[in-house]
Amino acid sequence: MDKIAKDVGDIQSRLLHHRPIINAEIRYFVREFEEKRGHRESRLLENLSKMVVEANEQMLPTNLEGTNQDMMSNIIKRCKSSLSDSHFALQLCFENYVISGIT
Template sequence: MDKIAHDVGDIQSRLLDHRPVLQGEIRYFVREFEEKRGFRECRLLENMNKLVYETKEQVLPRCTKSMQANLPDALNQLEDVNHMTQRIQKRELEHQHSILLQEGTEKRKADWEDFLKEQSRLKEEVDEEHAKAVGRLSTQYSEMKKDHAKFSQF
């Protein structure tokens, strides 16, 4: 029975106790990270830290100074460009407006010419009707004169 308890204990420690496996993995990781790589990552991190510090202490103030010195000039140039763009846009709108006015004027001229042609045609019709009416009245008055001459002889 003692042997069975001992075997069950061995089986339990192999199945449930992971400490030896974990310790082996930890030793492998430490050996891989520290010994084989030779603290390469630490040196890279230190270099990055130096680079960030230099950037913060030297490059950032220079960039800020340069920006403060050049930003007003850039702003003035942008305002000038904006003003020129607005003038160009205004000229373009005026040009489009003048084109629309010219097209409107040409359309009104064409409408006026059509109106004058129509009036001329209507005038001719009225003149023809007037000429016919004058002809009828002349005929009627000449007949009346003849009739009057007949009656005045008696």
């Protein structure tokens, strides 16, 4: 009778206690996942980091403030030139109007 109770207890623990089986399956899944992926993500992130550093070095000037100052001074010069040209054209139009109005 004790042997039957022990066997029933063993069968019950095997049927109802799945922790060892689940732990083994989890370890197997993690091992397979890591082997198949082969640390692809870390290599991808390293490559992206290198690309960003290269892009920053190539595309961004080292002194943005100086560049902005140069651009602004160039824009101001062009605006002043356009203003003087338009003032000259306006003077010519006014003189032509006055001359044509007098005669």
